[in-house]
Amino acid sequence: MRYYKGYIALSEACDVPVLLHVRNARAICFDQLFELISLEMEAPLVRSLRWRVARLVKAGLLSRLETYRHLGKPVLGITQQGLECLEARGHYLLSLPSNAEQILHPSQVPHALELVNIRIALAKGGLLRSWKCELEITSRNLVVESSATKDYDAIAEIAFDGDCKRLAIEYERNPKAAQRYRAIREVLDKDETADTILYLTSNDDILYLLAVEMRSCRRQIGFALSESFRRSLLETRTLTNTEDSAVVSLRDLLAAKGR
DSSP states (O other): OOOOOTTOOOOOOHHHHHHHHHHHSSSSSSSHHHHHHHHOOOHHHHTTHHHHHHHHHHHTTTEEGGGGGGOOOOEEEEEEHHHHHHTTTTTOOOSSSSTOSSSSOOOHHHHHHHHHHHHHHHHHHTTTTEEEHHHHHHHHHHHHHHHTOOOEEEEEEEEEEEEEEEEEEEEEOOOHHHHHHHHHHHHHHHOOSSSSSEEEEEHHHHHHHHHTTTTTTTOEEEEHHHHHHHHHHGEEEEEOOSOOOOEEEEHHHHSSOOO
16 A cells, blocks of 8 residues: 655554653653553563664654753654544544643653653563553543542552552642642542542652641551652651551551551
8 A cells, every 4th residue: 555755654553652652751862651551561672672662753653852852862842733643443532632832831741751651660660560650540530520539640549469459649849739639638538539549759859848848648548759669669768647647658558557
C-alpha cells in the first residue's frame, strides 16, 4: 500500500502505545520511555523506539520540550495533533481534549518526570499490576461527577502478600495554601477509590508540613520521601497520620486496617 508524500502511516501496535505513554505522562524523558516500553512491550518496539520517536516528532505528533534541555536528555510531550490522532482512534480523555488551550505548563514538567520515575521503580520491583495516571483518573471522575472522588496523581494496583492493593499516590513537590489542604482533607475523608493513600515529597520540610495538615484526616495516609520510596518500595520508612505519628514500613501500613 502506498502513502502520499508528507503523510505518515501509524502502527496501532507500535506507534499508538508510544503516543499513549507520552500523553499519559504529560512529560517524559526518552530514557524513561525506553524503560517503560522495555518493561511492558515486545522487543521489536524496543529496538525501533529511537527511530519511531524521531519519526513521530518529525510528523508533529510529539514535541521535544526545549525548556528542559539542561537535563541533558530529550523531554517529550504530546502535541495537539498527537491528541487528535489518538482521539481519531478512540483514545479520548475528557481531562485533556485536543482543543485544550494548554497541554502542559512548563512548571509541571519536573512533577510529571518524577511520577514516571515512581512508576518505573514499582514496575522494576515487580510490584506493579496496573497504573492509572492523573489524566485517566480525572477523566473518569468528570464522568462520575461526584464530590467524593479525588483526582490523585496516580493509582497503582500493586502485588501485596498474594493479593492486590490499590495505592493512591500523591507527589507533593511544592506546598499548598492551608485552605487548599482543608478542601483536600474533606475530599479524602469521603473518597473510597483506594485502600491506602501515600504522599511522596521532594524534601523533609514538605513531608512534615503534610503530616501536620493531614493529621486530622480520617483516611489512612502515609508520608515518605519520593527518593526513598523509589529505592526501598515496601520497606520505605513511612510517617503516618496516626495520633502518635508512628513511623512504620510501607509494608506494615498497607497491612494495617483503615482508621
